[in-house]
Amino acid sequence: MTDIIILSGSPSKHSRSQLAAKYAGKQAKEQGYSVSEICVTDFEPEDLLYAKFGSPAISAASQAVRNAKGLIIASPVYKAAYTGILKALLDLFPQDAFRNKPVLPIMTGGSPAHLLAIDYALKPLIANLKGEALQGVYLCDHHINKENPENPIADEETGERLRTQTNQLAEAIRRTHAAAAVK
Numbered sequence: 001m002t003d004i005i006i007l008s009g010s011p012s013k014h015s016r017s018q019l020a021a022k023y024a025g026k027q028a029k030e031q032g033y034s035v036s037e038i039c040v041t042d043f044e045p046e047d048l049l050y051a052k053f054g055s056p057a058i059s060a061a062s063q064a065v066r067n068a069k070g071l072i073i074a075s076p077v078y079k080a081a082y083t084g085i086l087k088a089l090l091d092l093f094p095q096d097a098f099r100n101k102p103v104l105p106i107m108t109g110g111s112p113a114h115l116l117a118i119d120y121a122l123k124p125l126i127a128n129l130k131g132e133a134l135q136g137v138y139l140c141d142h143h144i145n146k147e148n149p150e151n152p153i154a155d156e157e158t159g160e161r162l163r164t165q166t167n168q169l170a171e172a173i174r175r176t177h178a179a180a181a182v183k
């Protein structure tokens with residue numbers, strides 16, 4: 001069972017949003033959490049295109065998400081929202097798949113013009129799945145250096161924004177589990 005799952009919603013092979021999410025995942029690992037990743041490209045395209053609810057790969061992913069303590073969801077902005085393929089995957093998850101889970105949303109876009117996509121697109125989707133969305137981080141392409149995947153964040157201020165939100169994810173997980181232990 002993994003503590004934190006990164007759900008990566010970009011179809012790109014060399015994905016900026018995925019690099020940003022992995023950077024956050026690395027910070028969480030340094031705090032003692034186990035982290036693994038599920039990417040939309042892990043699945044057979046037919047499973048997503050034809051909404052195969054019975055697909056073993058989709059069921060396994062959904063179960064892994066259900067067992068996790070927290071999530072990081074990363075998506076590029078496509079046409080002012082998250083990617084269609086991320087939505088196609090999440091459409092196949094149960095309607096309460098994120099229940100009792102703090103969720104860190106991360107989006108990347110070509111420009112700051114769509115930074116509110118986190119608030120008007122991704123957070124409502126997280127809420128619909130009963131997750132508890134944190135503030136989240138929006139990054140522009142120039143904030144991420146794809147040539148340096150081990151240390152992809154191009155400037156200190158952006159790195160700090162990601163670290164702060166990752167700390168909040170870790171703290172929210174601790175709070176959720178401390179509350180559950182008292183019940």
Ligand SMILES: Cc1cc2nc3c(=O)[nH]c(=O)nc-3n(C[C@H](O)[C@H](O)[C@H](O)COP(=O)(O)O)c2cc1C
Nearest residue numbers: 010012015016017076077078079080108109110111
């Ligand atoms: C089909 C498509 C649609 C896009 N639409 C937007 C958009 O509406 N607003 C924006 O700021 N960037 C847009 N972009 C740019 C991407 O969001 C941006 O380059 C992002 O960082 C790519 O992330 P990735 O490398 O994880 O796929 C679009 C890119 C593509 C390929």
